[in-house]
Amino acid sequence: MTASLQRGYDKRLMLFSGRANPLLAEEIARQLGVDLGPITLKTFSNDEMYCRYKESIRGADVFLVQPMCANPAAGVNANDALLELLVMVDAAVGASAHRVIAVTPWYGYSRQDKKSAPREPISARMVARTLEAVGVDRVLTMDLHAGQLQGFFGIPVDHMTALMMLADHFAGLDDDLVVVAPDAGRVKLNKQFATRMGAGLAILDKERPAQQVAEIGHVIGDVQGKTAIIVDDIIDTAGTLRAAGEAVSRAGARRVFAAATHPVFSGRAYENLATSPFERIVVTDTIPLRPGAPPTIDVVSCAPLLADSIRRIFTDDSVSEVFGGKNHLF
Numbered sequence: 001m002t003a004s005l006q007r008g009y010d011k012r013l014m015l016f017s018g019r020a021n022p023l024l025a026e027e028i029a030r031q032l033g034v035d036l037g038p039i040t041l042k043t044f045s046n047d048e049m050y051c052r053y054k055e056s057i058r059g060a061d062v063f064l065v066q067p068m069c070a071n072p073a074a075g076v077n078a079n080d081a082l083l084e085l086l087v088m089v090d091a092a093v094g095a096s097a098h099r100v101i102a103v104t105p106w107y108g109y110s111r112q113d114k115k116s117a118p119r120e121p122i123s124a125r126m127v128a129r130t131l132e133a134v135g136v137d138r139v140l141t142m143d144l145h146a147g148q149l150q151g152f153f154g155i156p157v158d159h160m161t162a163l164m165m166l167a168d169h170f171a172g173l174d175d176d177l178v179v180v181a182p183d184a185g186r187v188k189l190n191k192q193f194a195t196r197m198g199a200g201l202a203i204l205d206k207e208r209p210a211q212q213v214a215e216i217g218h219v220i221g222d223v224q225g226k227t228a229i230i231v232d233d234i235i236d237t238a239g240t241l242r243a244a245g246e247a248v249s250r251a252g253a254r255r256v257f258a259a260a261t262h263p264v265f266s267g268r269a270y271e272n273l274a275t276s277p278f279e280r281i282v283v284t285d286t287i288p289l290r291p292g293a294p295p296t297i298d299v300v301s302c303a304p305l306l307a308d309s310i311r312r313i314f315t316d317d318s319v320s321e322v323f324g325g326k327n328h329l330f
Contacts, residue, residue, distance in 0.1 A: 002313050008027075009172075011061060011098075011314065012059065012060040012061065013032070013034065013060070013061050013063065013310075013314045014034075014037045014060045014061070014062050014063070014250060015029050015032065015034055015036055015037060015063045015065065015310070016036060016037045016039050016053070016062065016064050016065070016088065017036050017039075017062070017064075017065045017066070017252050018041065018064065018065065018066030018081065018084050018085055019041055019071060019074040019075075019076050019084060019209070019286075020066050020067050020068070020069050020070075020071050020074070020081035020084070020085075020090060021066070021067050021071060021082070021084055021089065021285070021286070021287065021288050022068065022290060023285070024065060024067075024105075024232045024285050024286070024288070024302075024303060025065035026055065026102075026284075027268060027301060028065060028303045028306050028307045030303075031307030031308075032302055032307050032310065032311060035049070037051055037053065037055065037057070037062075038053070038054035038330075039051065039052070039054060039088075040052045040054060041084060041088075042235060043075070043076075043080070047085050047275060049080070049087050050087070050182065051084070051087045051088050051249055052091065053091060053092070053095055055097050055183070056095070056098045057092060057096075058095060058096040058097070058108050059096065059097070059098050060097055060098055061097070061098055061101065061313075062084060062087050062092045062097040062098075062099065062100050062101065063100045063101045063140075063310055063313075064089065064092070064100065064101070064102055064103060065188065065191065065306075066081060066084065066085040066088065066102065066103070066104055066105045066108060067081065067104050067106035067108075067286055067287060068081050068082045068085065068104055068107060068108025068109070068127075069081055069105075069106050069108070069130040069264070069286075069287040069288070070092050070290075071288055072136050072290050072291075073288070073290075078108055081108070082108050082127065085102060085104065085131075086130065086131070088133050089102065089131070089135055089136050090132045090134045090135065090266070091280060091329070092135075093134070093135035094147075095105055098311055099137045099138065100135060100136055100137050100138075101136070101137060101138045101139070101140060101189075101253035101310075101313060102136045102138070102139050102140070103140045103306060103310065104139065104140070104141055105140075105141060105142040105160070105284075105286040105302060105306065106141075106142070106262050106286045106287050107124070107127070107141045107144055107145075107149065108125050108127060108262075108278075109123040109124045109126070109127050110144055110145040110149060110283055111124075111234075112124050113125075113146050113148065113149055113288050114300050116225055119186055122148075124152060125152040128149070128152035128153045129152070132153065132155060136155065137155060137156075138156045138157075138158070138313065139153060139155065139156070139157045139158070140158045140160065140306065140309055140310065140313065141157065141158070141159060141160065142159075142160045142161065142162060142261060142262075142284075142286055142302060142305075142306075143159075143160070143161050143162055143163075143233045143261040143262065144159060144233075145233055145234065146289075147159070158309060158313065158319045160302075160305055160306065160309055160322070160323075161261075162284045162286075162300070162305070163189065163192060163193055163196075163304055164196065165284070165302065165305060166193070166231070166259045166261070166282060166300065167196040167197050168282070169282055169298075169300055170197060170233065170257070170258070170259070170282070171197070171227060172259075173187050173227060174226075174227040174255070176201040176204050176225070176226045176227060176254075177194075177197055177198070177199035177200065177214045177226065177227050177228075177229065178194075178199055178201065178221065178222070178223050178226045178227070178228050178229075178253075179191075179194035179197065179199045179200070179201055179202070179228075179229050179230070179231055180201075180203070180204060180219070180228050180229065180230045180244070180248055181201070181202070181203045181204065182204050182230055182231075182232050182240070182241070182244050183203075183274060184203065186231070186232060186233075187201075187203060189231065189233070190203075190231050193229075193231050193259075197224075197229075200221070200222065200226070202219055202220060202221025202222065202223050202228070202248075203217075203219075203220040203221060204218075204219060204220070204230075204244055204247060204248075205218050205220060209307045216246070218251075219247055219248060219251040223248055223251045223252060223253040224251065224252035224253070225252060225253075225254050226254060226258070227254060227255040227256075227257070227261055228248045228253040228255070228256050229255070229257045229258070230244050230245065230248065230256070230257070230258045230259070231258075231259045232258075232259075232260045233260060233262060234260060234261070234262045235258070235260045235262070235263055235264060235265060235269065235273075235281070235283065236264040236265070236266055236267075236269065237266055237267040237268060237269050237272065238265070238268075238269040238270075238272035238273050238276070239268070239272050241260075241272070241273075241278075242272045242273065242274065243278040244276065245258065245276045245277045245278050246276070246277060249277045250279075255279055256277050256278050256279060257278060257279055257280050257281070257282070258278050258280075258282070259281075259282045260281075260282075260283050261283070261284050261286060261302075262283070262284070262287055263283035263284070263287050263289060263293055263297070263299075264284050264287060265287075265289065265290065265293075269297065270292055270293060270294055272297065273294050273297070273328075274294045274296075279296070280296055280297075280298055281296055281297045281298070282297075282298045282299075282300060283297065283298070283299055283300070284299065284300050284301065284302045285299050285300070285301050285302060285303070286302060290301055305322070308322055309322060
């Protein structure tokens with residue numbers, strides 16, 4: 001007799017997409033050499049979400065690609081995307097998936113990571129707790145607004161970065177480069193970006209008197225006659241970014257570019273970018289662009305990076321080796 005029962009176990013990877021960014025999910029699937037799993041997702045007339053997997057997922061490692069962002073083409077807003085991810089997770093857990101991994105490159109509510117005034121929620125923590133409560137085993141995300149967000153989870157969080165990918169996009173641009181941090185909180189990230197490009201570093205003096213309002217003081221550092229690249233994690237309404245570009249231009253920069261991982265582009269973002277001094281604005285496809293984007297916007301796909309990370313999670317290989325352990329930017 002024996003105290004255990006041995007049997008072979010063939011691991012299965014299954015990839016499913018929510019409605020927030022299906023094009024990114026399709027490209028990830030192509031990179032992995034698999035088809036997206038069949039799933040029914042819809043919104044009832046009373047705005048309730050519905051999900052059903054159309055084939056067995058029992059015993060599979062289920063990866064759910066769903067950034068917490070709006071997708072007007074699919075008729076979902078950011079809150080819809082979050083709730084849809086939750087019902088997808090719950091359905092997968094109830095269908096006896098072996099592991100459920102949320103692939104959410106844009107982590108919603110990430111800027112609400114602390115109390116800035118009395119009686120405010122810490123919404124980023126609430127989202128983390130909710131994901132854990134419905135049964136997520138692991139989270140794969142990109143360029144969190146603050147690295148400390150990982151501490152809101154009691155499960156593994158794989159934190160990817162688009163920093164190297166964006167830096168490589170600007171390779172060979174100019175010899176006289178300067179990377180400009182939009183505020184003091186982004187200095188470490190921008191320093192790594194500048195080091196990778198062999199560029200100098202400058203910092204903008206920025207204050208936030210109110211939510212979604214920023215005031216640019218002056219440029220700390222030498223940008224005179226140089227090609228400046230302003231690097232941030234998020235572009236939202238782009239009002240601050242436009243003001244930053246104008247400040248750098250006034251300080252004497254010869255050419256001005258911008259780079260960011262997450263193109264939220266809400267409100268008057270397109271109008272602000274269209275009237276800004278930026279020659280090009282480079283972003284990734286963590287969030288799909290709504291129609292009407294200015295021609296100055298370039299999109300670099302993060303699908304190869306996410307596909308490599310998914311493959312490593314599935315095979316229990318090291319995810320940090322993707323960046324040589326240098327994905328801690330804060």
